[in-house]
Amino acid sequence: MTDSWVFLIRENDWDSDAYLPENLKGRDPSEDPDMAAHGRFMQAVEELGVKMVGAAALQNAKYGGWVAPGKDGAEPVYTDAPFTDTNEVITGFYQFECDEATARKIAALVPTGNVIEWRKVMNFGS
Numbered sequence: 001m002t003d004s005w006v007f008l009i010r011e012n013d014w015d016s017d018a019y020l021p022e023n024l025k026g027r028d029p030s031e032d033p034d035m036a037a038h039g040r041f042m043q044a045v046e047e048l049g050v051k052m053v054g055a056a057a058l059q060n061a062k063y064g065g066w067v068a069p070g071k072d073g074a075e076p077v078y079t080d081a082p083f084t085d086t087n088e089v090i091t092g093f094y095q096f097e098c099d100e101a102t103a104r105k106i107a108a109l110v111p112t113g114n115v116i117e118w119r120k121v122m123n124f125g126s
Helices: 035-046 099-107
Strands: 005-010 049-058 065-068 076-079 087-099 115-120
Touching: 035 099, 035 115, 087 099, 099 115
Parallel strands: none
Antiparallel strands: 005 087, 005 115, 049 087, 065 076
């Protein structure tokens, strides 16, 4: 069985709103240098013969937050973005099926201005 690996893109938050259809004003997002780098990355992974399981760019952190679930019946505590205790967030992810050696190669190829966190997915049989 082939393992599944997730590659988390951890970097400074980004202006996801600039890529919304209403803000593109006819521009092709794939022509943006950062987006073009992701296209080249996908081409390189395809050439490795690796199967993609999933991928997504996450919108800016202002569209989410953190929650600390309530304990012992207490209400959960929600915190809006931006987060004061970090300047890095997960801005997107890729998930591929491959062996560990290939996962290590892929991790080094993921476009980012910072670091990639890569982790083997735990399979619960589904």
